[in-house]
Amino acid sequence: MTDARPIGPEVDASPARRPERKVLEGRFVRLEPLDAARHGPALWRAVDGADAVWDYLFDGPYPDEASLVAEIAAKAASADPLFWAIVDRAAGEAVGYASLMRHDLVHRAIEVGNVLFAPALQRRPAATEAMALLAVYAFDALGYRRYEWKCNALNAPSRAAAERLGFTFEGVFRQHMIVKGRSRDTAWYAMTDGEWPAARRAFALWLSPDNFDGAARQRRGLAELRRQASA
Template sequence: MFSTALADDAHLFPLEPWYAEEFLAHMDRGREYIGEHIVLADVVTDPESARGFLATYAQKAAADSGRIYGIRVGGTLVGGVLFRTFDARSGTCEVGCWLEPAAAGRGLVTKACRILLDWAFHERGMHRAEWYASAANKKSLAVAERLGMTREGVLRQNHPHRGIRQDTEVWAVLAHEWPPAPAA
């Protein structure tokens, strides 16, 4: 297994199915905060659903169609980032994130997403990376902006979340807009 430093006490690592219990404990700690804008908190509710969710991403990784990574602070899982979709053939992927409140405000998600996007553009040759977020999720939209993404539009009332139709903002960055890889 590998781990990439995000800060002195924070690391990014592949979130595999055998972390299901830790993943569920993390969801339980941050369920209200995480679930305010994304469905993940409503999907991962017990050991079986946690294992199933992570197994889905293990299958996506095996099929080269998605990946999921955890963020640990001080050894505790506090959030994560993912390629919700990854279509190497078309050159388009979607990046996403979640975080429990204890780790918010440290720039960890932005740093982790930069690592994912560097890999997608520089290693895999992707052409476009997308970011979809509830228009009410100002923190997620701020990450997209910090990543240098362009707001492309709003899908009006396209997604029902907890009984309320919400608008979804679409942001994206193209390969030629992404910073070049550092010289070796």
């Protein structure tokens, strides 16, 4: 007999935990709670002259180091979004930052956003690892069931990154925001806790030293490994 009034399956209704300021350790990067004095000067050096990194962010570019450091101090004081500096372990310096934001503890949904990758971090294994570390923290440590990624619909690199990382495209919110005086349509992506085990396995396999040749080129792509993990 068909249920004429479907209302959705029952789920565990216990709340998720709020993210905390803690260090998240990886092989290529270490995510440290953002700190203006510790990370500001390095971030200025990493993005100085690279104004394009700010094109789709809500702030920037900044005219000088002091202006950027002041904004980083404000970000560091925020609880939601909660920011981490992305520190290159080899260089020992910050090369970007990212945040976990919109902490919905009741419905167990959270978003990764405010992602700044300096040129030295872009298209590197370290960038993938930084995103993997935040996803592991959100799903495995904090108990979220929905992990969101949103970006300007015109931001083709961000949209490609979302899909590569395992997020599912859910649609475009038209005229969603006005950012820096320009209309923004927002593309929505998300990953659920049901999709997470395959994504987590794919991250681990992709980041393994065995997946890179002597020239640091990947042997297998992240999407291929995720399909394999889902089979």
